[in-house]
Amino acid sequence: MTMVEKMALLLRFTFLAVVLANEAYTQLSSSSDFIISSCRRSLVQLDLPAQYVIRNYVRFSAVDENGAAHVISDSLATQCGYTISYNDWGDITFRTSLYSCYTQIMNDTYYTISVKVEISTRRDMGNAVSYMKVVSCPYVWSPREMICETNYMEVSVRRKIPVISEGVFRNEPEDWSTAFTQAVSGLMSVWQIVFHLSTTQKTTMLIDAAQSLGYGINTTESRILLRTPYNATQAIAQRIGGVTFSTVRATLFYKQRWFIFLVDNAVACPLDDVMFVNGWIVWTVPKNLSPLLTGAKIIQNSRIQFGVDLLNLTDDEILARNYDILDRNTVTVTRIPVGAVGGYYKSHSVDFQHGITYTIRPFLENMWVDDAWGVSKYTIIKDITTPFEPKPPVLTNETIPSTLTFNITVGTFLPDVQLVNLTINGVVLTVPQAVNLGCNIQNKTHANGSVNFVLKIPFGDDRVIKEVTSTGYVVTLPISIKDQYGNDLHSIMVSCDTPPNPPVCYPDGKIQVSVKKINNIPNMDLSRLSLMDRKCGPVSSDGITAQFTFTVNSCSTTRRFEGNMMIYENQISYVSAITGKVLFIMKVACNYTTNTTLVVDYIPTENPPPSLQTGFAPLDLVLRLSKGVDYSVFYEDPEYPVVKYLREPLYFEIELLYSSDPQLELFLDSCWATTSPDMRSLPAWPIIDNSCEHNEPYQTIFHSVMADARVQFPSHLKRFEVKTFTFMDGDITYTGEIYFHCDVIICGSNLGSDPACTQIGSCIPARQRLGRSVNTDYHRRISSRAVFLFASERNIDTKRFPNHQLLQDVHF
Numbered sequence: 001m002t003m004v005e006k007m008a009l010l011l012r013f014t015f016l017a018v019v020l021a022n023e024a025y026t027q028l029s030s031s032s033d034f035i036i037s038s039c040r041r042s043l044v045q046l047d048l049p050a051q052y053v054i055r056n057y058v059r060f061s062a063v064d065e066n067g068a069a070h071v072i073s074d075s076l077a078t079q080c081g082y083t084i085s086y087n088d089w090g091d092i093t094f095r096t097s098l099y100s101c102y103t104q105i106m107n108d109t110y111y112t113i114s115v116k117v118e119i120s121t122r123r124d125m126g127n128a129v130s131y132m133k134v135v136s137c138p139y140v141w142s143p144r145e146m147i148c149e150t151n152y153m154e155v156s157v158r159r160k161i162p163v164i165s166e167g168v169f170r171n172e173p174e175d176w177s178t179a180f181t182q183a184v185s186g187l188m189s190v191w192q193i194v195f196h197l198s199t200t201q202k203t204t205m206l207i208d209a210a211q212s213l214g215y216g217i218n219t220t221e222s223r224i225l226l227r228t229p230y231n232a233t234q235a236i237a238q239r240i241g242g243v244t245f246s247t248v249r250a251t252l253f254y255k256q257r258w259f260i261f262l263v264d265n266a267v268a269c270p271l272d273d274v275m276f277v278n279g280w281i282v283w284t285v286p287k288n289l290s291p292l293l294t295g296a297k298i299i300q301n302s303r304i305q306f307g308v309d310l311l312n313l314t315d316d317e318i319l320a321r322n323y324d325i326l327d328r329n330t331v332t333v334t335r336i337p338v339g340a341v342g343g344y345y346k347s348h349s350v351d352f353q354h355g356i357t358y359t360i361r362p363f364l365e366n367m368w369v370d371d372a373w374g375v376s377k378y379t380i381i382k383d384i385t386t387p388f389e390p391k392p393p394v395l396t397n398e399t400i401p402s403t404l405t406f407n408i409t410v411g412t413f414l415p416d417v418q419l420v421n422l423t424i425n426g427v428v429l430t431v432p433q434a435v436n437l438g439c440n441i442q443n444k445t446h447a448n449g450s451v452n453f454v455l456k457i458p459f460g461d462d463r464v465i466k467e468v469t470s471t472g473y474v475v476t477l478p479i480s481i482k483d484q485y486g487n488d489l490h491s492i493m494v495s496c497d498t499p500p501n502p503p504v505c506y507p508d509g510k511i512q513v514s515v516k517k518i519n520n521i522p523n524m525d526l527s528r529l530s531l532m533d534r535k536c537g538p539v540s541s542d543g544i545t546a547q548f549t550f551t552v553n554s555c556s557t558t559r560r561f562e563g564n565m566m567i568y569e570n571q572i573s574y575v576s577a578i579t580g581k582v583l584f585i586m587k588v589a590c591n592y593t594t595n596t597t598l599v600v601d602y603i604p605t606e607n608p609p610p611s612l613q614t615g616f617a618p619l620d621l622v623l624r625l626s627k628g629v630d631y632s633v634f635y636e637d638p639e640y641p642v643v644k645y646l647r648e649p650l651y652f653e654i655e656l657l658y659s660s661d662p663q664l665e666l667f668l669d670s671c672w673a674t675t676s677p678d679m680r681s682l683p684a685w686p687i688i689d690n691s692c693e694h695n696e697p698y699q700t701i702f703h704s705v706m707a708d709a710r711v712q713f714p715s716h717l718k719r720f721e722v723k724t725f726t727f728m729d730g731d732i733t734y735t736g737e738i739y740f741h742c743d744v745i746i747c748g749s750n751l752g753s754d755p756a757c758t759q760i761g762s763c764i765p766a767r768q769r770l771g772r773s774v775n776t777d778y779h780r781r782i783s784s785r786a787v788f789l790f791a792s793e794r795n796i797d798t799k800r801f802p803n804h805q806l807l808q809d810v811h812f
């Protein structure tokens with residue numbers, strides 16, 4: 001019976017749609033300084049930052065020269081030249097045409113608008129606080145200016161009476177010429193308007209009749225103005241250069257007894273000029289719009305100006321923002337990457353989905369000169385918001401089971417998303433509360449400002465419910481992401497098979513490891529698990545856990561040397577009986593050093609980061625001193641220090657203990673003798689040098705090792721004999737205390753695969769070794785205990801060397 005720990009985690013994200021109002025402005029302060037005003041081209045703009053208006057109702061009124069306030073409704077805005085826009089962050093922008101109905105105009109060059117702004121917490125505007133904003137802007141008009149505002153189209157033309165040389169009749173008919181019949185039959189001494197619906201169809205009406213249809217028509221000292229809604233009754237939809245335009249063509253006229261004064265006014269604004277293509281906003285504006293060029297033959301000096309929020313952008317700025325503007329003779333195509341500087345993102349949850357929109361307000365102005373109208377300035381203002389793009393939050397499971405902690409990344413979110421609450425097992429916690437209770441919550445902010453949240457929750461969290469199950473050992477973390485209204489945006493179960501136990505590595509090379517049933521492999525048949533050698537299956541299984549036992553010398557176990565370590569590796573895999581696909585791999589490794597560690601690499605196929613487990617097993621060396629050349633009896637611990645006479649040789653044996661790997665071979669890199677236990681001390685006499693017997697004749701002799709009752713793997717041992725009279729101290733033979741030291745290398749017999757053993761030195765004595773490396777990492781040093789050398793028996797102090805007696809017993 002295994003336990004399942006179950007943990008519920010609920011995330012709730014709050015989008016910063018709501019920002020608290022700044023209390024200062026709900027009081028009776030009459031300063032309107034927080035309203036930012038600016039003259040932008042032929043418009044006046046007022047900006048009300050979100051902090052002053054959010055969660056409030058805001059009303060704008062235009063104030064006329066008598067001080068009367070006219071509340072700006074949608075229809076008044078369209079007719080009189082006002083635009084109110086909100087962005088998703090709650091900022092409000094108010095724009096007015098310089099020729100709005102209630103503008104005070106001085107000499108057609110200086111314009112003053114007065115706006116009353118009321119802010120109230122109540123829908124009925126009760127207790128509203130009022131602010132007056134008066135803004136004056138100078139402006140120099142071109143002979144003809146057209147604006148495509150977001151909610152209306154506006155055209156104004158100069159109405160100065162032309163001097164005779166300019167007024168010569170042309171061959172190409174202008175609109176006024178076709179309106180002439182209507183004008184002649186029209187009323188005297190009143191302005192009237194003829195709408196050109198087609199070349200033959202005209203409608204004539206009085207100005208006030210047109211105004212009641214929603215048109216804004218007025219004359220100033222030097223200009224005539226026509227403002228029209230996009231959907232005006234007399235508007236015609238026209239395809240120009242692949243784009244649909246709403247077009248209104250009109251001739252205004254004024255008749256007195258002996259003359260008729262006619263002024264053509266036409267405006268055409270695009271309706272479907274913006275497209276969204278693969279992350280780009282593509283804005284296509286054709287040039288040379290025929291409704292605006294009636295009677296014109298020659299168009300020249302066409303130039304464009306592009307910008308955002310009615311502010312010019314230089315070519316460098318356009319480049320830096322990655323906008324792409326293609327200005328051709330017939331068309332201007334502007335491409336803006338979604339997300340570019342100049343616009344802003346907003347996160348939303350719509351229909352239980354998290355997603356984003358991007359908004360930008362570019363404008364494009366085209367200025368040209370033609371032979372019918374003189375200079376024309378044509379400006380399109382756009383308020384573009386990309387369609388809602390679902391961006392389901394992505395949960396990335398980076399859990400490493402051995403850390404016993406869920407490591408989950410959630411994202412990517414825009415900076416306007418906040419992690420507010422977590423619900424763990426039904427208990428709602430704010431982020432600081434969750435952190436206090438042991439959850440690790442981090443945010444990873446990217447260079448572009450977007451953010452991921454990283455959550456680390458221990459498997460053993462107090463609030464985890466523990467449940468029994470019979471399929472395996474698993475911890476589960478159900479995660480759901482909710483918006484600020486509590487709607488589920490995304491849910492997922494993150495589960496994790498708990499880490500496997502590390503293998504047990506025995507000193508004799510036996511490896512034992514168990515594998516638990518993997519939860520996400522349906523109907524897993526544990527008996528189908530195998531080691532590298534497919535013939536090596538589990539030795540036992542209880543239906544939940546399979547046990548493997550193998551040795552470093554079986555089941556295709558591989559061995560390699562790395563650092564100061566010898567590593568045996570194998571892997572247990574599970575292959576689908578149906579598809580033949582490997583569904584699960586678990587690496588098993590034992591690292592051996594003299595104080596040995598071992599490692600488990602646990603790699604389920606779908607979740608590659610391996611886990612590491614550490615264990616220990618001994619692997620060691622021993623240096624023995626034999627009592628004879630047959631290497632059958634050795635000096636035991638109590639017999640040290642061993643006493644020897646100069647004529648007696650010393651028989652050494654070095655063995656690699658515990659290993660059952662027959663492919664290993666022990667080599668003696670160098671051996672030497674010193675007069676003190678310190679292996680670095682001087683004097684020092686070489687015995688084995690660069691893997692060879694020291695070149696002093698007969699000093700050192702290697703002895704071969706054969707398998708016998710005691711020796712299972714001869715390659716794990718090396719034997720050599722040392723003649724004791726060869727240690728010279730100046731001219732005389734050294735007598736006294738002496739210690740022996742060896743540098744040992746352990747190599748695989750398969751030289752190519754073991755970098756430590758690939759280098760072949762100059763001396764290759766057959767009895768000693770096959771190969772070795774000077775730089776080998778798997779070096780071990782081993783030293784003998786004390787041996788005393790005496791010239792003859794007479795010199796022996798029996799008190800100091802009680803074992804001498806024993807020695808005598810053996811030898812004499």
Ligand SMILES: *[C@@H]1O[C@H](CO)[C@@H](O)[C@H](O)[C@H]1NC(C)=O
Pocket residue numbers: 100101102103105216217218219220
């Ligand atoms: C026309 O212009 C005059 C002078 O600027 C102004 O007083 C009047 O309100 C305007 N009328 C309309 C309907 O725009």
Ligand SMILES: *[C@@H]1O[C@H](CO)[C@@H](O)[C@H](O)[C@H]1NC(C)=O
Pocket residue numbers: 107109
């Ligand atoms: C009006 O403007 C014209 C030309 O811009 C100028 O000559 C005239 O003096 C101005 N009149 C006033 C009263 O400012």
Ligand SMILES: *[C@@H]1O[C@H](CO)[C@@H](O)[C@H](O)[C@H]1NC(C)=O
Pocket residue numbers: 229231232233
């Ligand atoms: C134009 O649209 C507005 C707002 O949708 C509507 O109130 C008005 O009636 C429409 N006008 C015409 C002439 O269709």
Ligand SMILES: *[C@@H]1O[C@H](CO)[C@@H](O)[C@H](O)[C@H]1NC(C)=O
Pocket residue numbers: 304305312
């Ligand atoms: C913006 O560009 C237009 C046309 O290039 C120019 O007439 C105008 O002065 C510029 N405005 C600013 C504020 O630079």
Ligand SMILES: *[C@@H]1O[C@H](CO)[C@@H](O)[C@H](O)[C@H]1NC(C)=O
Pocket residue numbers: 398399400407442454609
């Ligand atoms: C776990 O979370 C940290 C963030 O603290 C992240 O840097 C790391 O890559 C995640 N994954 C792992 C495997 O540790």
Ligand SMILES: *[C@@H]1O[C@H](CO)[C@@H](O)[C@H](O)[C@H]1NC(C)=O
Pocket residue numbers: 415417418419443451
């Ligand atoms: C990210 O963390 C910082 C500091 O921990 C915090 O100030 C900021 O608000 C966090 N950002 C988000 C989007 O949660």
Ligand SMILES: *[C@@H]1O[C@H](CO)[C@@H](O)[C@H](O)[C@H]1NC(C)=O
Pocket residue numbers: 012014420421428429430484
């Ligand atoms: C977050 O949790 C706190 C404490 O439980 C609660 O007061 C608050 O309303 C929650 N916020 C949201 C957005 O659910």
Ligand SMILES: *[C@@H]1O[C@H](CO)[C@@H](O)[C@H](O)[C@H]1NC(C)=O
Pocket residue numbers: 339412446447448449450
């Ligand atoms: C921001 O950067 C992150 C990480 O590079 C990326 O995943 C994300 O898509 C980027 N977001 C945007 C809006 O560019």
Ligand SMILES: *[C@@H]1O[C@H](CO)[C@@H](O)[C@H](O)[C@H]1NC(C)=O
Pocket residue numbers: 397398399400401493494495496497604607608609
């Ligand atoms: C999460 O990652 C862990 C460790 O890689 C893995 O055991 C577990 O199956 C994964 N869970 C999911 C739902 O991907």
Ligand SMILES: *[C@@H]1O[C@H](CO)[C@@H](O)[C@H](O)[C@H]1NC(C)=O
Pocket residue numbers: 595
């Ligand atoms: C390994 O051996 C060294 C020296 O013999 C010793 O200092 C160290 O503590 C040992 N390490 C372990 C993990 O036993």
Ligand SMILES: *[C@@H]1O[C@H](CO)[C@@H](O)[C@H](O)[C@H]1NC(C)=O
Pocket residue numbers: 562563565567591597598599613614615
């Ligand atoms: C075992 O050896 C591998 C490979 O060198 C190494 O990554 C790992 O850290 C070692 N394990 C231990 C416990 O030293």
